[in-house]
Amino acid sequence: MTTSTTPRERLLDAAGELFYREGMGIGVDALCKAAGVSKKSMYQLFRSKDEVIAESLAAVGPAYQASLLPGPDDERSPRERILTVFERQDQMATESSFLGCPFLSAAVELKDPEHPGSVVARRLKQDLTDFFQAQLVAAEAADPETLAVQLTIVFDGASARAVARAQELGGIGTATAAVLLDAAGVK
């Protein structure tokens, strides 16, 4: 499952995968078994399962975002850079292992907005909104802050659709985002 070496890395890798695939209800025993780490070691590394949840989400963040967002060397227009995120989401949703945005799933499952995992999930969702907003500022959109939130809503709604229907999106997220960009005159 993993090529990482330290018990901490193995635990975070296993947690990231199991929490996403099976849900936050996965027990500490199953988690430690998957990571090949004793429970005693786990509790030496993390204060609680809640802390494992939060840290594993934070650890998943950079790779997930890199798989969605265009890099800094992408020289296309802000509009194209925004639509790329939806195209990549569309592509992700074709994979049978796709179970939606991991941060959205975590927030939905944890319920408590003060759970450390919910706090991390909220920050990582905000990163996406911030990306959209930076592109919209560059495109000189009239109200980049509101439009960035609206694009995030479309992103999360498309993710939810792929999960709830267990079927591919067929470009509907990208098309919806394009309508919002068109309406705001972001060419």
Added chain:
Amino acid sequence: MTTSTTPRERLLDAAGELFYREGMGIGVDALCKAAGVSKKSMYQLFRSKDEVIAESLAAVGPAYQASLLPGPDDERSPRERILTVFERQDQMATESSFLGCPFLSAAVELKDPEHPGSVVARRLKQDLTDFFQAQLVAAEAADPETLAVQLTIVFDGASARAVARAQELGGIGTATAAVLLDAAGVK
């Protein structure tokens, strides 16, 4: 918690509330305790916890939909009837007990699209899309099927936002839906 009388009704009421508030990981013991029903009685009434999940979602469906959708005697325009759904969602999200669309949460938590609860959730989400589509057909929109899906995406994304951020929507769902309706010429 409940004024219903039969063990079956008490179980479905308790299940609807607990699964929504605490998540699908709630155990059969806690569920039976909340319902005031023995485990033996529960297993005489339902084959499994999975069946309780599915039936409790189906039982929640009509009241949830009645709280969101305008009634058949609502004589406003299709556009207004559609936007009413988003205004009501906006209002729901101001309540501290709001944890998003119960059907979307169920699908996200259950993971398995073949779980009987996921099947019910999918059907109930489709009801909302069907409502939008019927209004759009009445409004003679160009592509009612696609636009109905896009409106559902905005609805689910707004729901997700309210949960992930644990804050009010402030009309952003309604505003986003209005942009899509404007773009389609649904006046």
